[in-house]
Amino acid sequence: MATVSPPSAEADVPAGERGATRVADRVVAKIAARAAREALREAAPGAPGDAHATVTVAHRDVHPPFGEARLRIAVELSYPAPIGARCGLVRRHVAERVRALAGMTVAEVAVQVERLNSPLLTDRERVR
Numbered sequence: 140m141a142t143v144s145p146p147s148a149e150a151d152v153p154a155g156e157r158g159a160t161r162v163a164d165r166v167v168a169k170i171a172a173r174a175a176r177e178a179l180r181e182a183a184p185g186a187p188g189d190a191h192a193t194v195t196v197a198h199r200d201v202h203p204p205f206g207e208a209r210l211r212i213a214v215e216l217s218y219p220a221p222i223g224a225r226c227g228l229v230r231r232h233v234a235e236r237v238r239a240l241a242g243m244t245v246a247e248v249a250v251q252v253e254r255l256n257s258p259l260l261t262d263r264e265r266v267r
Contacts, residue, residue: 162205162241168194171210171248174236178229183217205242210234211249218255226250 171194197209210233216225234245 160205162243164196167196167208167210167237167241167243170237170240171196171212171233174233175212175214175229175250177236178232179214179216179225181232182225182228183220207244207246208237208241209247209249210237210245211251213251213253215254215256216252218257222252222255226252 175194194213195211212229212233214226214229216222229250230248234248237243237245
C-alpha cells in the first residue's frame with residue numbers, strides 16, 4: 140500500500156518570497172585560500188614548505204544568485220620562480236573555484252606577494 144503525503148507548504152509560496160541563501164564571507168575566504176594553496180602546489184610540486192594564503196573578502200549582494208566577491212589574497216612564494224605567472228595562476232584558479240563552489244560572481248582577485256622564500260639563503264642573508 141502506497142501512502143501519499145500532502146503537498147508541502149513550500150510549494151504554495153512563490154520562489155521570490157521563500158527567502159535567500161547567503162554565503163558567509165568566512166566561507167568564501169576559506170574556499171579562496173584553499174584554491175590559492177591548490178594552485179601554488181600545482182605550479183611548484185617540489186617546493187619546500189606549504190603554500191600560504193591570507194584572504195579578505197568584500198561581499199555585495201547585487202548579482203544573483205549569491206552575490207559578488209572581490210578577493211584580496213596574500214601569498215608566500217618560493218624563489219626563484221616566475222612570480223607573475225604564479226600570481227596569474229592563483230588569480231584564475233581562485234576565481235574559478237569560488238564561482239563553482241560558492242555560486243558567486245567574482246569581480247576581482249588581487250594577489251599580493253607577501254614573502255619570497257629561497258632555499259638558497261640562510262636566515263641571516265637577505266635579498267636586496
